[in-house]
Each structure stands twice: as C-alpha cells, then as structure tokens.
Amino acid sequence: TVKEIRAVAPAHYVVKVESFSSFAKNNTEKYESSEFEAEGCKWKLILYPNGDKSRNGKDHISIYLAASEASHFQLDGEIHAAVRFCLYNHICDRYLTGQGRVMRFHALQTELGVPRYMPLKTFTDPSNGYLVDDTCVFGVEVLVTKSSGVGECLTLIENAS
Secondary structure, three states, rough: OOOEEOOOOOEEEEEEOOOOHHHHHHHHHOEEEOOOOEEOOEEEEEEEEEOOOOOOOEEEEEEEEEEOOHHHHHHOOEEEEEEEEEEEEEEEEEEEEEEEHHHHHHHEEEEHHHHHHEHHHHOOOOHOOOOOOOOOEEEEEEEOOOOOOOOOOOOOOOOOO
C-alpha cells in the first residue's frame, strides 16, 4: 500500500505506548484500545506487537480496526469505511500514514486491518524513529461511506431488423 508522511495527527484516535518492550516481557499477543467513536460508530484499535501469526503477520507489527458495537450490523447489515492507519516518527515529527483502504465490516467480520503493517526489524530499529526510548504512537482515521441509493438500471433492447 502507498504511504505518505504528514505532520497532522490522526483525526479519530491515537494510542501512545510508553513501554513497548513490556508486550514481549509479558507475553502479550494482542492489545485492544479503549473504545472510541468515529463517524457515528464505536471502534477499537487492535495491535499485535509481535505480529498476528494466524494471518501471516509473523515478524511484523499487525494493526486492525474493530467495530465494537454489534447493533450497527442488526440495523444496516454492514459498515463500509475507508481506514487509514498511522505511525508516528519521533525523528522527523511526522506520521507515516497508509492510503485509506475501504473495508467492509459485518457481523461475521468485525476486525479488519493490515497483518504485515511493518516489519518488526524496521519498527524496532531506533534509527528509523518509530520506536524511541521504548515509546511509540499509533493512530487511525475512519471515514464511513454510506450509499446514497442513487443510481440507474439500463436495459438495452435489440433492434428487430
């Protein structure tokens, strides 16, 4: 995916981890953020600090967004959202931001994201600026897209010649 560097912090949610090495020391496979609201829905940011091995994320940081309220699926059936994950670079004081990928959340798939967001080797190297003094900052932006229901149906009729 295409990534950009920008100065603006993520619009919807940021989680600052001040002791990243504790994930490994405590054998923490998965971290779920507090619930936050964006675009009228409730969400959680999910991190797999040593990679989501079940989705081929070994030796990578894995990052996901989870819809945390099932009632949205009972009313609308699904949520389509453009999701942008961000990672702060301490050296250049900017956010590495992924291109917004449109994701389809529904009752059977409430957690979507990037299993191979960044190689752990790149992330943990202090000279890259993502993990400095055992501290890192992840963020997310969510833009829910709703269909306006406007469209058309075209039926072509063959000429009877």
